[in-house]
Amino acid sequence: xxxxxxxxxxxxxxxxxxxxxxxxxxxxxxxxxxxxxxxxxxxxxxxxxxxxxxxxxxxxxxxxxxxxxxxxxxxxxxxxxxxxxxxxxxxxxxxxxxxxxxxxxxxxxxxxxxxxxxxxxxxxxxxxxxxxxxxxxxxxxxxxxxxxxxxxxxxxxxxxxxxxxxxxxxxxxxxxxxxxxxxxxxxxxxxxxxxxxxxxxxxxxxxxxxxxxxxxxxxxxxxxxxxxxxxxxxxxxxxxxxxxxxxxxxxxxxxxxxxxxxxxxxxxxxxxxxxxxxxxxxxxxxxxxxxxxxxxxxxxxxxxxxxxxxxxxxxxxxxxxxxxxxxxxxxxxxxxxxxxxxxxxxxxxxxxxxxxxxxxxxxxxxxxxxxxxxxx
Ligand code: ZN
Ligand code: ZN
Numbered sequence: 001x002x003x004x005x006x007x008x009x010x011x012x013x014x015x016x017x018x019x020x021x022x023x024x025x026x027x028x029x030x031x032x033x034x035x036x037x038x039x040x041x042x043x044x045x046x047x048x049x050x051x052x053x054x055x056x057x058x059x060x061x062x063x064x065x066x067x068x069x070x071x072x073x074x075x076x077x078x079x080x081x082x083x084x085x086x087x088x089x090x091x092x093x094x095x096x097x098x099x100x101x102x103x104x105x106x107x108x109x110x111x112x113x114x115x116x117x118x119x120x121x122x123x124x125x126x127x128x129x130x131x132x133x134x135x136x137x138x139x140x141x142x143x144x145x146x147x148x149x150x151x152x153x154x155x156x157x158x159x160x161x162x163x164x165x166x167x168x169x170x171x172x173x174x175x176x177x178x179x180x181x182x183x184x185x186x187x188x189x190x191x192x193x194x195x196x197x198x199x200x201x202x203x204x205x206x207x208x209x210x211x212x213x214x215x216x217x218x219x220x221x222x223x224x225x226x227x228x229x230x231x232x233x234x235x236x237x238x239x240x241x242x243x244x245x246x247x248x249x250x251x252x253x254x255x256x257x258x259x260x261x262x263x264x265x266x267x268x269x270x271x272x273x274x275x276x277x278x279x280x281x282x283x284x285x286x287x288x289x290x291x292x293x294x295x296x297x298x299x300x301x302x303x304x305x306x307x308x309x310x311x312x313x314x315x316x317x318x319x320x321x322x323x324x325x326x327x328x329x330x331x332x333x334x335x336x337x338x339x340x341x342x343x344x345x346x347x348x349x350x351x352x353x354x355x356x357x358x359x360x361x362x363x364x365x366x367x368x369x370x371x372x373x374x375x376x
Pocket of ligand 2 (some may be wrong): 243244307336338352
């Protein structure tokens with residue numbers, strides 16, 4: 001992907017956001033989550049904020065601003081497109097922002113409550129005084145980020161393919177007799193060797209009863225033969241994440257119970273995959289899988305939501321859960337479908353695919369088989 005393609009994408013993101021500000025009732029929007037800054041301005045450093053200027057503002061504040069400190073003078077010159085006026089601030093970024101806004105007179109400044117800390121908000125309030133009113137504008141960038149452009153989908157596809165290849169390599173040496181930790185470390189190593197930025201999160205490798213913990217940490221404990229092993233992992237490639245889970249058997253002799261639960265989770269997962277479509281809500285989607293698991297009497301053992309958005313972050317909007325909004329999913333949403341059943345002290349199964357919601361057909365980024373597979 002060329003830098004030019006990136007610059008075009010970033011310009012259009014900033015413009016789309018600017019066009020929404022009127023509807024949100026603000027004149028400008030403060031963006032200070034570094035992930036949002038990366039999305040809008042292509043900057044990958046660790047100190048920056050962006051000010052998106054609405055169409056209504058003119059005079060001193062006509063153009064979008066990118067603020068960083070002196071350490072990032074060179075990097076920002078290289079990464080930030082000309083859509084933004086760059087300001088190198090000496091001292092606190094909020095002080096630089098306040099100075100800009102003071103020059104522009106008065107207005108309403110939107111911010112995201114999920115990103116600006118209470119302390120930051122107080123500080124900003126003091127700096128801006130009476131002239132600029134701080135207005136909560138939550139999720140404006142998150143909603144934009146949730147809908148992936150083709151260039152983002154291709155990065156996520158590459159991340160998924162890389163993650164699949166890394167796991168396939170790890171599984172060649174088998175599972176039984178190795179420690180969970182050893183499997184996790186080798187997986188991370190292979191992800192890096194294959195050219196990813198790194199893993200998108202610390203891999204989960206959980207065998208036997210440990211698999212009943214959805215967020216189990218890999219232990220320095222040997223994986224026994226004839227148990228289920230849940231592996232949840234992903235790669236980050238050019239900033240974009242993948243996320244996948246497979247549950248394997250470490251021998252032919254797994255219990256009838258293990259086979260039964262695996263078949264149930266697979267059924268729920270496939271029904272949800274089949275139902276996933278633009279126009280349906282995240283709450284509806286969760287119910288599709290939950291109904292299958294409920295009907296088998298395991299409702300209480302499916303203790304998390306069906307899935308989540310993925311992109312620059314491994315967990316982002318939209319959500320697929322009982323608590324999710326009734327807003328319809330739209331083409332371009334990148335979501336996971338990951339039902340699980342966890343029997344405390346006994347076993348756990350989770351199966352997760354990463355999918356781009358499509359207008360006609362969905363685009364499944366995960367390539368590994370979901371048929372119960374024995375990796376001895
Ligand atoms: Zn996962
Ligand atoms: Zn996930």
